[in-house]
Amino acid sequence: MKKYFLLNIIIVLTIIIFSSSWNKSIAAFSCMDNYNIHDSEDVQVINYTNKRIYLTKDDIYLMAQIVQAESESEPFEGKVAVASVILNRTVAPEFPKTINSVIKQKNAFSCLDKNGSISKVPDETSFRAVNEALKGKDPTNNALYFYNPKISTCNWMNNVSKNNRKVIGNHVFFKTN
Helix, strand or coil: CHHHHHHHHHHHHHHHHHCHHHHHHHHHHHHHHHHCCCCCCCEEEECCCCCEEEECHHHHHHHHHHHHHHHCCCCHHHHHHHHHHHHHHHHCCCCCCCHHHHHHCCCCCCCCCCCCCCCCCCCHHHHHHHHHHHCCCCCCCCCCEEECCCCCCCHHHHHCCCEEEEEECCEEEEECC
């Protein structure tokens, strides 16, 4: 009888853990504990440029969604690189100043739908990559853009002059003039 009871509990917990709504919360909270972030509380982060970036756990979750969608099949370094590009844009004068605004800027990330939304549920690796970028790791050398030349349909990316070019996995990370 105890075996069946325990088996039922395990099945129920497995269903809860892998359901979409619970999965989001569990993944988000397990990776965000390092920052002691509450629902709407801001946390201060300093990137390589020593400029302050303020973000919430919703910003971290959104970053992890972008990392998951844009670099799902890339190596871990490529995932950190995507998160770093988001942070680099936040402190660059030509971009918006918040994580949310950088990500939802028109044509900024191909994984967003036409309304600027994303439904991708990030995995633990995506959160770890965001965590590494927030700690200051930037394998891109402060890149502001990236693309996959094998599948890119954006003529601007293919034709723009690229400075500080670095290839990580299938992506090319760079700055422009």
